[in-house]
Amino acid sequence: MKIDLWRQETLKNSTTNPDPLHFLAAFDENHNQANATLNKFPVYSKTVSDEHKVMYSEGSTAEDMITSRNPELTLRPMQPFQIYGPHSEYDNLNSNTNSPYVCSSMQSNGTLFHMPWEHGIAAKIMHISKQIDSPHNPVTSPPPCQAPPPLPAIDPHDRIRAWQVSSQKYAPCVPGNDDCESVEKRLSLASDLSAENLAIGIDHAQKSQSDKTIVNEKSTSHSETVTEKNSDSIPLFATDLHEKIVPALANPRLLHQLSRNRHPDRTVREYIIGLSKNRDTTFGSTIYNFIQCTLESHDTNPHNITRNVRQFMTGIKNYLVKHGEGELEDLIERERNQLGKDEILNIDAIIEGALHVCVIQPLKQHIYNLFVNEYTRNGSIRLLLANIKYARTKTSEEIGIQKGVAPPDGSTLDQVKHYFTKMQKSYSPLKKLEHLLSATSTIYKYVAQQPHSSCSPPVFGADDFLPVLIYVLIQCGIVSVEIEADYMWGLLHPSLLNGEGGYYLTSLSSAVLVLKNFKEMQESNAAQTQLGKLPSISDMQGFLKIAIPDEQRDTIMWRTLPVRPSMTTRDVCSLIAHKFKFTNPQDYGLYTLDNGEEHKLMDMECPQSLKAKRLAHNKECIFAYKRNAANIAWPKSNKRALKVIEDVHLCGFDGAMRKMVLFHVWPAQLQNSQHIDSLGWSYAVYL
């Protein structure tokens, strides 16, 4: 029976991602195969002087591009991912560990033969793990100047043609007996799950037909769960939740459709893809022109380009829906008449999927190229890389993982890395998002399996999830992760962004943001604990703590004032003079104190930016407002102050006059006092 066959296939591939958008994978593969050969035998290896004109193979990821341009910006996964299993006949190419091909093997699918599925996982299942000698050297970069030879530049026309040729390799499906055959062929050949899983996406998309969004959020639900059901392996969620979710995902319609062997949506999609190649149609010529214009455009801002592409896709979809093209309407009508009672055609989802093939695929390399240029130029990649390297020296608790949660290791990391690799290789943003969701689902599955001690968190909310995601990113060391996230942000249909997909994409971007500031944050935390300095309101942006010497009483008044970043020294002086009623402000000035030494600030300097700069270098930054003529011997350092009274005047932001007084009492002095709370300081707040 076909269903049995399908089940077997599912079991066999239970570790790989079920593939609701199989057709996209098919296109990806076509491309990768073609280009893998090209890359291996770089016949046209002519030198290209301008690095920006280097045309990478269609299958190369943003990470490949980064690696080949800036070999020093490469990061290996923390634990080398060993390659097990049968080697290809081109093994001689990577027998030498110094060869550049090996160095980029983690990143590049263009330079190494990759089986469509993960060697490691399959081999482990078959217990034939064989370890390759791999130097345990997680953070070495590949030898410089040995980047894989670039492919020759192709002009856009050839490129589009090449793409059209390759897309034709995807044989159209004709409903009927032929289809039955092709389904079986697919089942036996497919590396991922069978194409029938396509139905999952579509089925879910059908569930809320009422809202007219283009691709339904549900289509990106954790598709992993389906595999769970089929392979009967470890439950993804707690049993009861599991029971609740699984019936929704493992829909009977999927099996039903399988036995029926009809794929109306595929027929429609293929027709649209066909239309896009026909330049006699308005649809085809518009797409062709758009791709050309985008490729030739001088706009180098990747965000602009992705926004344009997104808008174009939305627009052309509206055109197609409203005006039709060729025989599209007839075809849809025909398919509609053949629909079963429980089926619908989600036209929006079908068109969206087709447009990813027609529009995004030819532009993927261009967009990646712009992103890599932009993020190399503004230093994002370098910053992320440096921080990942730094973070690898830290413990999981320092990364923020809560006590009692063991960070993912070994096979879980392998699996997550596997999904991230797939994410990088896909060109369709929807497909990328699915792989991201598979990765997060792997993390959840891992946590669900963990034995729980009494102190472990009962539920796995964002507080627990985010640090684990950060940890995983550190381990996998994907320097292009920000590019991947922004690629998805730019190209996904906005209706998806408020759903589960949007949530986990947000988590990914958050993790990137935290990572990029990781070192800075750790060091400032460390510096604070070292100095015994506790965070106070004056460390926050928007506030400035100022020492005002009281010459009558020989003391210092500390005042914390709301100061906007744009305010100049002169503004701050007049603010102080006004607030504390200095009648002769012209005699006073604002100073910084450095080890008791005074430096007067220029009128047009901005105290907030000065403070930010010094804090970034972990230096103290103390401001003083004093009479210019007064000679004051300042204390060498204010950290020895026993008691500091901070008088915070909160009035600037919301107009309401409030006064908050914080008494900082240094912990050493009052160690046994009951006033001390968990932070080590006692305080009183009056509003």
Next chain:
Amino acid sequence: MAGGGNRNFNFKAVLLGEGCVGKTSLVLRYVENKFNDKHLTTLQASFLTKKLNIGGKRVNLSIWDTAGQERFHALGPIYYRDSNGAILVYDITDEDSFQKVKSWVKELKKMLGNDICLCIAGNKIDLEKDRHVTVAEAEAYAASVGAKHFHTSAKLSKGIEEMFLELAKNMIEKADSDTATRPGTGKNNRKSVVVVDDSTPSRQAGGGGCCGGGGSS
């Protein structure tokens, strides 16, 4: 996407508050009606959805949990972007967590103005004996910022349904009034939704001329 026309609403509500105030338990109790007191299993509770029917209006509510640890504070804007509502949770036994709620409210007001509906939840009322935030203070504060205040307990399952229901009603009201006051912009004015009309969009990028022609005809 708060569409008003066909009485179908998709709302995003973000959950803010310090770590350990019980945000996650609260939402899990609401969506799954469970409270995990015995540490039996780990449940995925970062992103949950709930379907509601309020007076014939169908509401699809997505609830976004956020990481409450101080080190993640800067991430707030990424999460609350485009939210229709926010639930600010504090622990009634923890004065600090209440101060944190205040700072979130201030930030939300500054960044989103009145576009967002606010609910404040004083959680863990089962620990009434350890209360450190007085009822009067909390309610007065909530009223002063135009937020609804609720006393909740995930453990006892108290006040949670009411809170989400109230929030949903507020969001519907807001969405309806937005539609009414801005009929031109239609369903919503959120920037996440690219409203592209018929035909090909205009393009600023170089060479717009040759792509503009085809689609619109």
